[in-house]
Amino acid sequence: MRVSTGLKKLDKMLSGGFPENAVMLLSGGPGTGKTLVGMKFILDGAKKKEKCCYITLNESKEELIKACESVESLLEVKKYLGENLAIEHIPMAQSNVSMKRFIDIIASYPKIDRIVIDNVNKLLMFSENNKSYRAYLVELLDSLKKLGSSLLLCETDNDEKLDSSGHESFECDGVIQLIFLELEEKPMRSLIVHKMRYTNFDAKLPHELVINNKDIRLTETRII
Ligand SMILES: Nc1ncnc2c1ncn2[C@@H]1O[C@H](COP(=O)(O)OP(=O)(O)O)[C@@H](O)[C@H]1O
């Protein structure tokens, strides 16, 4: 079984979608589209009557709903709120939640089909050091796999290379990067699949990601 990603073209590239009960990492710089792609993934599950939860460590629920209102295809998010779709805002700093406590919260959740965490590297600020962050990350991934399929959003610099110093890429089952590529001097949003366990795919070929007031989609344009 595969889990559809919310992006048709990405499903095609990944032989139907993400592997089931796996943890995917979606990394990229600010404004590359992580939050909106995360919402597409969550909405796709909600439409299929799956239980879905979008956990936000940054923006408030209201801010996220507002972001969805700027894209027509995401307006439907509101329809599922309070039904099979929840947006949980966990303001770590204000509520004094450590990374360990965050994992306990996740582990206490009932079965959920799809989870998004926006963004996971924020948890680094709430663990003692880099080493304990990695250990906790492994623990978090274990808990997530017991719940369902997850997409972890990870904020990086708007730099061409994937930040491989991040532990997240090593621990996750799949790694997708969003990046602005300079094409004929015009920056173009693009998506690159770096890693996808249990899947046959074309690694490292960038595809154009379009965001407009209608939709978010991957085009057939392969950037070479
Ligand atoms: N209706 C729209 N038309 C065109 N671009 C949009 C629209 N809505 C949002 N965007 C673009 O999407 C970007 C935000 O994407 P977002 O998912 O929040 O990025 P990230 O989470 O990676 O920081 C904005 O910077 C904006 O440029």
Ligand SMILES: [Mg+2]
């Ligand atoms: Mg975001």
